[in-house]
Amino acid sequence: MADYKWPEMSKRKVMGTSPKRLDGIEKASGRAKYNSDLNKPGMLHAVLLVSPHAHAKVRSIDTSAAEKHPGVTGLRVIAPAGTEIQWAGWEIAAVAATTELAARDAAGKIKVEYDVLEHVVRENDLRKVKTRAKAAGEQLEGDPEKAAKEADVVLEGYYGIPTLTHCCLESHGQVVAWTPDNKVEFNPSTQSVTSIRADMARALSVPAANVHVHQDHVGGGFGSKFQPDRWGVESAQLSKMAGGKPVKLFLERSSELVIAGCRPSGFARIKVAAKKDGSVTLWESEGWASGGVGGGGSAPIPYVFTKVPNRRQQHSAVSLNTAPIRAWRAPNHQQAAYLTCAPLDDLAAKLKMDPLEFFIKNANLTPRQETYERQLRKAGEMAEWKKLWHPRGDSGKGAIKRGLGIGVHTWGGAGHDSTCRCTIHPDGTVEVELGSQDLGTGTRTIIAQVLAESLGLKLNEVRVKIGDTNYPPSGTSGGSTTVGGVSTSTRKAALNALDKLFAEVAGALGAPADQLEAVDGKIQVKGNAAKSLTWKAACQKLGVKTISETGANVPSQAAKEGLNTGGVGGVQIADVSVDVETGVVRMNRLVAVQDCGNIINPRTAESQVYGACIMSICGALMEERILDEVTGRVLNADFDTYKLAGIKDIGEILVHLEVDEQNYKRGVIGLGEPPAVGGTAAIANAVANAIGVRVPVVPMTPMNVLNALSGRKS
Amino acid sequence: MSHRKDPASKDNKQGSGFSRRGFMQGIGVTGAVAPALTGAEAEAQSVPGVIGPGAVAITLNINGKAMKATVEPRETLLDVLRNHLDITGAKRVCDRGNCGACSVLVNGKVMYACSILALDAQGKQITTIEGFAMAGGKPHPVVQAFVDNDAQQCGYCTPGFVVAAKAFLDRNPKPTYEQVKDGLGGNLCRCGTYVGIRKAVLQAAQGGSNG
Numbered sequence: 001m002a003d004y005k006w007p008e009m010s011k012r013k014v015m016g017t018s019p020k021r022l023d024g025i026e027k028a029s030g031r032a033k034y035n036s037d038l039n040k041p042g043m044l045h046a047v048l049l050v051s052p053h054a055h056a057k058v059r060s061i062d063t064s065a066a067e068k069h070p071g072v073t074g075l076r077v078i079a080p081a082g083t084e085i086q087w088a089g090w091e092i093a094a095v096a097a098t099t100e101l102a103a104r105d106a107a108g109k110i111k112v113e114y115d116v117l118e119h120v121v122r123e124n125d126l127r128k129v130k131t132r133a134k135a136a137g138e139q140l141e142g143d144p145e146k147a148a149k150e151a152d153v154v155l156e157g158y159y160g161i162p163t164l165t166h167c168c169l170e171s172h173g174q175v176v177a178w179t180p181d182n183k184v185e186f187n188p189s190t191q192s193v194t195s196i197r198a199d200m201a202r203a204l205s206v207p208a209a210n211v212h213v214h215q216d217h218v219g220g221g222f223g224s225k226f227q228p229d230r231w232g233v234e235s236a237q238l239s240k241m242a243g244g245k246p247v248k249l250f251l252e253r254s255s256e257l258v259i260a261g262c263r264p265s266g267f268a269r270i271k272v273a274a275k276k277d278g279s280v281t282l283w284e285s286e287g288w289a290s291g292g293v294g295g296g297g298s299a300p301i302p303y304v305f306t307k308v309p310n311r312r313q314q315h316s317a318v319s320l321n322t323a324p325i326r327a328w329r330a331p332n333h334q335q336a337a338y339l340t341c342a343p344l345d346d347l348a349a350k351l352k353m354d355p356l357e358f359f360i361k362n363a364n365l366t367p368r369q370e371t372y373e374r375q376l377r378k379a380g381e382m383a384e385w386k387k388l389w390h391p392r393g394d395s396g397k398g399a400i401k402r403g404l405g406i407g408v409h410t411w412g413g414a415g416h417d418s419t420c421r422c423t424i425h426p427d428g429t430v431e432v433e434l435g436s437q438d439l440g441t442g443t444r445t446i447i448a449q450v451l452a453e454s455l456g457l458k459l460n461e462v463r464v465k466i467g468d469t470n471y472p473p474s475g476t477s478g479g480s481t482t483v484g485g486v487s488t489s490t491r492k493a494a495l496n497a498l499d500k501l502f503a504e505v506a507g508a509l510g511a512p513a514d515q516l517e518a519v520d521g522k523i524q525v526k527g528n529a530a531k532s533l534t535w536k537a538a539c540q541k542l543g544v545k546t547i548s549e550t551g552a553n554v555p556s557q558a559a560k561e562g563l564n565t566g567g568v569g570g571v572q573i574a575d576v577s578v579d580v581e582t583g584v585v586r587m588n589r590l591v592a593v594q595d596c597g598n599i600i601n602p603r604t605a606e607s608q609v610y611g612a613c614i615m616s617i618c619g620a621l622m623e624e625r626i627l628d629e630v631t632g633r634v635l636n637a638d639f640d641t642y643k644l645a646g647i648k649d650i651g652e653i654l655v656h657l658e659v660d661e662q663n664y665k666r667g668v669i670g671l672g673e674p675p676a677v678g679g680t681a682a683i684a685n686a687v688a689n690a691i692g693v694r695v696p697v698v699p700m701t702p703m704n705v706l707n708a709l710s711g712r713k714s
Numbered sequence: 715m716s717h718r719k720d721p722a723s724k725d726n727k728q729g730s731g732f733s734r735r736g737f738m739q740g741i742g743v744t745g746a747v748a749p750a751l752t753g754a755e756a757e758a759q760s761v762p763g764v765i766g767p768g769a770v771a772i773t774l775n776i777n778g779k780a781m782k783a784t785v786e787p788r789e790t791l792l793d794v795l796r797n798h799l800d801i802t803g804a805k806r807v808c809d810r811g812n813c814g815a816c817s818v819l820v821n822g823k824v825m826y827a828c829s830i831l832a833l834d835a836q837g838k839q840i841t842t843i844e845g846f847a848m849a850g851g852k853p854h855p856v857v858q859a860f861v862d863n864d865a866q867q868c869g870y871c872t873p874g875f876v877v878a879a880k881a882f883l884d885r886n887p888k889p890t891y892e893q894v895k896d897g898l899g900g901n902l903c904r905c906g907t908y909v910g911i912r913k914a915v916l917q918a919a920q921g922g923s924n925g
Contacts, residue, residue: 024861027869028876029847029854030803037802045797100797101786169807169815169870169904219805219870220904253808440867440905607864607910614906639812639902647908648895 002495004488004551004563006598007453009664013520014453018603021445022464023438027217034217035187036250038175044073044242045100046235046249049107050259051079051090054119054321054632058083058092058112065109066095071102074241075110076234085114086293087323088633089258091230096238096247119321121627123265123290124160124697126316133288133316134295142310147282151273154282155347160267160697161338161680162624163290165257166328167644170219172260173250174232178204178240184211185246188232191221192476194435197469200228204236213469221439223327224261226476257637261326262625264289264297266335267697270343272308278353278361280344283308287339290318291325303336304372304408304569305344307365321632327478329612330411330673334619334680338698341407341681346694349392355406355685356380356389368569371595372408375571375658379406379593382654383573393692399581401692402588405685407572407678413597413670414566415484415553416475422451422493424501424547428536430455431463432493436474436486438466441672442604443482449600450487454494456518457535472550480670484564485553487600487668491563492551500547505538564668568595570675572613574620574682575651578690580709583702585621585687587651590679596657597669609655609675616679618645624699765833772836776801777845783832791835792816792827795842803843803873807902814901815874817881818842824881824900843873846880856880859918865910871903879915889919 009016026032060081067075078091085092093110097103123129148154174188184206190196193213201208218225231249239247251260268287274280283305289297295317302308328334348358356376363372380386388404395401421433432451438444444464451462465471475485501523502513509516509532511525524532533541558564575589590613599605622643626635636642680698687705688694695708766787773782774791776799783798792809795801795818804827807815811829818827819841847857856879859865866872875898882889882897889897894915903911 020861021864021866023869024864024866025848025853025857027866028857028860028872030843030873030876031848032869033802034805034870036805037796039797039800039802100793101789167904169805169813169868169902171807217869220868222904250806253810440869603864607867607907610909611867611906614908615904638810639808640810644902644904645908646902647898647911650906650908653909 002499004492004495004561006563006667009661012453014449014459015600016602018601019445019449019459021442021604022448023217023444032217034170034219035175035189035215036170036173036219038187038248040175040246043175043246043248044096044098044238045103046094046096046238046247047100047103047107048091048231048251048255049093049095049110050255051085051088051092052633053085053114053116054088054121055117056085056114057117058085059115060113061092062111063093066106069097069102069106069109071097071099072106073097074238076237078230078234087321089255089323094231094234094238094249096242119632121320121322121632122629123288123318123320124267126267126288129318132319135314135316139311139313144282144284144310144312147310148273151281152276153347153351154271154273155343155350156269156271157343157346157694158269158696159339159342161265161335162698163265164263164328164619164623165625165642166222166224166261166326167257167642168220168222168224171250171253171256172225172229174235175246175248176232176236176239177244177246178236179244182206182210184236186211186213187215188213188228189218189225190215191218191225191437191439191478193437193467193469194473195476196226196228200232200236203228203233211469215437215467218437218439221477222329223331223478226478253639254637257642258634259323261328262323263328264291264325264335266297266299266339268301268339270339272343272347274347274351278348278351278358280305280308280347280362280365281310283311286314288316288318289335290320290322292322293319294324295319296325297332299332299336299339301336301339303340304410305340305362305365306367322627329615329676333409333411333677337407337409337677338681338684342684342694345405345685345688352391354389356385359406359408371569372571375569375593375595376406378656379571379573379591382591382593382656383575383589385573388575392689395690399579400577401580401690402575402577403686403688403690405574405682405687405689407681407685409570409674409677411480411568411674411677412566413480413484413568413673414555415488415558415564415668416481417553417555418474418485418489419472419550419552420486420489420493421472421548421550422497424497424539426539426542426544426546428539429463430457430461431465432490433465433471434474434486434489435469435471436466436482437477439477441482441608442601443486445604446483446600447486447490450490451494454491455498456520456522458521480673483600483670484558484668488553488558488563489551493549494551496549496551497547500549501538505533505541508541509533562667565597565666566669568597568669568674570594570678572678572682574679574686576683576686576690578687578705580691583705585700585705587617587649589652589654590617590682591654592675593656594658594671594675596659596663596671597666598664599657599659600668602657602659605657605671606655608671609657610653612676613653613679614645614650615676617650617683619699620680620683621645621699622701772833774832774835774840775838776840777842785832787831787833789832790828791818791830791832791840794832795827801842801844805870805874807870812902813871814878815871817874817877817901819877819881822884824878843877847876854880855921856883856918859914860911863910863914863917865907865914867905867907871901875901875903875911879918883915883919887919889915891916
């Protein structure tokens with residue numbers, strides 16, 4: 001059996017280099033076809049009618065006028081009379097027509113009467129939502145009362161971080177055809193080509209083998225695109241009603257921002273305490289959060305500093321009349337990082353201690369002391385901490401105040417289930433097939449790098465096919481699990497296929513198969529380039545046969561094999577300037593130091609970190625889903641008022657990936673999530689350092705900053 | 715907070731509470747009369763004063779080619795490109811002039827195709843990303859620069875950024891770093907590719923490659 005372990009770090013030829021992403025030209029030239037770009041022959045367009053009320057009962061629904069509207073091919077009532085609507089944006093009906101405009105006009109003719117019920121849509125004040133809050137059991141460790149009494153400094157505060165929405169630029173939706181032969185051709189925008197087939201099959205009561213899924217590219221997911229969704233299932237039904245014509249439905253932005261997923265909020269009253277030397281002795285938190293009507297969202301606090309000796313944690317889940325949460329790039333972690341790092345930073349300020357020293361001092365309370373100490377020091381150097389840091393609020397005269405702040409984070413990132421099929425053709429062509437997807441992380445490119453490395457070939461001599469249920473299954477691209485999964489399965493499939501090729505050519509080379517190696521486009525006797533065949537000549541020996549072998553990543557065995565693993569730390573330091581007259585926060589710099597394992601492509605890895613940092617900047621300074629207490633609706637369901645950072649808003653971003661032999665030996669670790677965690681806390685702490693007071697609730701918009709400065713509650 | 719161009723620079727900027735489609739439906743029977751009358755279309759001429767509300771035949775000059783489509787007066791240039799003509803490089807993302815993913819060139823000037831009625835685009839030179847990105851079978855320098863600098867992830871905003879960057883460089887061939895940051899402020903990216911985009915635009919301006 002082949003030895004699958006990764007080659008020595010210094011001996012890699014393709015892995016560890018930074019080829020440009022393989023689909024780069026296709027995407028940048030506009031040629032890449034996303035499923036939202038599909039125009040299939042005879043394709044119909046469908047739209048949703050959604051509820052304007054956050055909590056209501058459907059009294060009646062009259063679709064007669066809509067059904068008669070010219071061009072309409074089918075209408076499905078999703079919420080019949082009697083349905084209790086639990087959030088504004090709830091799907092009431094779906095209409096398909098020959099054009100999108102006809103479908104929309106028809107939807108406008110559906111008459112729905114509602115009995116409006118009372119709603120609750122805001123959770124920032126726990127006292128106001130008591131009836132909607134469900135408390136979980138208290139967690140207790142040590143003796144918090146005694147610790148509070150014996151501490152030199154105690155700090156109490158209120159902190160909050162809002163609900164965000166994913167804002168995938170390609171909206172959620174699909175083109176789907178359910179033809180009379182009971183087959184379903186499904187082209188969704190998805191993070192999970194393999195599993196969405198089974199989910200759709202179940203929803204339609206169709207055998208999974210009858211459902212074919214294909215997707216070449218996906219325009220963003222961030223954790224919100226795993227399921228076929230109600231609109232996918234209804235579109236399939238509308239296709240069936242129209243004799244199997246393909247139906248396209250992609251959510252309007254005004255719906256996408258409301259019903260296609262969001263990140264749960266996180267609020268807490270927190271009490272922390274420390275000894276004079278800065279060692280933290282107490283953590284007490286009464287937290288609450290909402291993930292929509294089903295509750296949900298529970299930030300694991302204290303975060304990273306999990307070993308605070310005396311702890312009491314309480315948490316309540318608040319049920320709101322808002323659409324449900326979905327996984328959001330490191331679920332619960334941004335909230336936990338903010339709810340932990342902000343009070344700790346406030347405690348350091350109260351101790352009059354440099355927070356960098358304070359965090360280093362308390363690294364012994366984390367599961368990876370050495371990592372965080374190293375990363376804090378490195379990030380401090382990169383951020384010019386010694387030169388630029390000042391005690392909180394001591395930022396000189398003038399309206400512009402500069403400050404620095406720290407955030408820390410952790411994540412898993414071990415590989416998911418993945419199977420890869422590697423085929424070697426007699427003409428020397430090599431291809432791999434995986435039912436995976438490239439979210440823009442560079443999955444295609446890193447698969448090709450692993451394949452080329454494993455076979456001693458160049459990148460342009462191998463082919464990668466992903467995004468289709470005709471290929472072997474791969475897991476969902478969530479939790480930073482893709483790179484570990486697909487790199488491992490590709491490595492094993494490639495070496496399994498190579499073993500077969502060795503067996504075919506062993507005779508010709510006059511050496512046993514296990515004495516052969518694939519190097520620089522040749523199959524040769526180990527260490528003897530004179531006894532070799534070119535790759536092409538070796539493959540020709542196959543005659544009419546092809547070699548087709550699979551390899552799998554099985555998460556339960558991965559740790560033993562050592563090809564991929566999980567568990568990383570990271571530190572970010574933000575440098576901001578705040579105008580205390582206008583409340584505007586500007587990013588000067590965000591420094592990211594990240595633990596990373598075996599990096600297959602440093603270029604795309606670094607891009608992941610840049611992107612994650614920018615997402616943190618958006619979340620720290622701008623983003624917030626705003627619910628209207630009166631109407632119960634989302635007030636900012638468009639990109640005019642749901643703010644994202646532009647190219648000018650991000651300052652400079654400095655990334656340090658800890659690429660070294662020690663990290664390399666840990667195997668491949670996913671990198672999409674971890675660097676998206678600590679930035680919000682770092683920026684919040686930098687703002688506090690600059691202006692001398694805590695802006696307790698994220699985002700640090702001008703309004704929240706000015707309120708904090710004037711002592712008003714935000 | 716982002717520095718944005720005036721949507722579609724152009725015609726009518728509307729507040730967020732306004733029903734854009736309702737507004738455009740109105741334009742279809744009134745506001746679009748003038749361009750239609752001055753346009754080349756005999757079909758439009760045959761119904762002086764009123765176009766629509768039904769579909770009308772129009773001809774658009776796209777990437778140097780005359781392309782015909784039968785569209786409703788309220789249809790945007792973006793929807794006509796994507797749904798009628800299968801020209802899909804311009805993406806529908808915000809659909810109201812906030813994000814730039816649908817950027818096209820109209821008479822050489824970058825505009826949001828979601829905020830222009832197709833009728834109003836008659837008689838104008840429309841260039842989509844397909845019109846220049848791979849002209850002569852080779853990537854345009856801006857396209858190549860985006861690839862060289864990994865200025866894309868999911869890629870959905872990328873064609874819009876490439877169009878905006880090309881228009882920016884046509885107008886401002888030797889920009890400073892600060893000017894690049896201002897000049898591309900009309901487009902949004904969710905994956906966070908701005909660091910690469912800044913480098914890409916500077917590379918394209920210098921006409922080089924950092925391979």
